[in-house]
Amino acid sequence: MDPISVARAPVRIDPARARNGIHALAGAVMLTGKSVICLPDGVHSPDRLDPRVLLPDWSASEIDVLLRTGLFDDIVYTSVRFRHREIRELLSAEWANDLLRQPDGRGRVEQLFFRNSYDEEIIVPRTRPTLTWLILLDDAVRDKALALAPEIASEGGDPSRLPLDVRRTMLRNIVEGIAKEREE
Structure with missing residues (x-):
């Protein structure tokens, strides 16, 4: 040749x-x-x-x-550039999920998505769009994210893939949060 x-x-x-x-x-x-x-x-x-x-x-x-x-x-x-934002977010969630499965990976990965700010746990704004997909892949991350911000599941990802009981709880928490805000 x-x-x-x-x-x-x-x-x-x-x-x-x-x-x-x-x-x-x-x-x-x-x-x-x-x-x-x-x-x-x-x-x-x-x-x-x-x-x-x-x-x-x-x-x-x-x-x-x-x-x-x-x-x-x-x-x-x-x-x-990635052709579609949602595909990029899903792929980065899969990347994070792969890291979660590595030894000592959970702590490192969760630091990318959750932080303490003024003694309050928050979701990191830059990684929030990826988190909407990661909650579909990891139950522990899902539970932590939904406890902090139940509306996150409705901001992206595919909330229809969440278990029914999780969707019910999430919607109840969103409605309760809205009612609480109106009382204030």
Whole structure:
């Protein structure tokens, strides 16, 4: 085979590896708030994510193939974004759920979503959209999130996938919260 044919040989990525890479990118977008991802040979700047840093064991051609999948918008100025916000949020929730299953992962992951502020536990605003999906994947996170803010399940994700008893309790808590606010 001549060198040109070798250079043009299609790069194939194992589906599990691709999923892990996409999860890492979605998690990084969620945590940093940077929605623009550079192609490996693109313009790199502080306001863009560099996938080579996030996927250090990936080749430039593998990253390029990953970023050209249908999950991402068309390339503009050698960079891409996730095509849909909800897909990005679901993927970042799956990334967080994978981390929850690692030894000592629960404490680290919950710190991304829950914090203490002035002796009150709150939901971190930046990660709130991802939390609407994560509550579907992890019961402990769901229970904690719904105890703090029962309305979170109606802000995104797919609340119809919650167990019926959880939806009933959530709706009761929302209505009670509204009634309490009107009394004040």
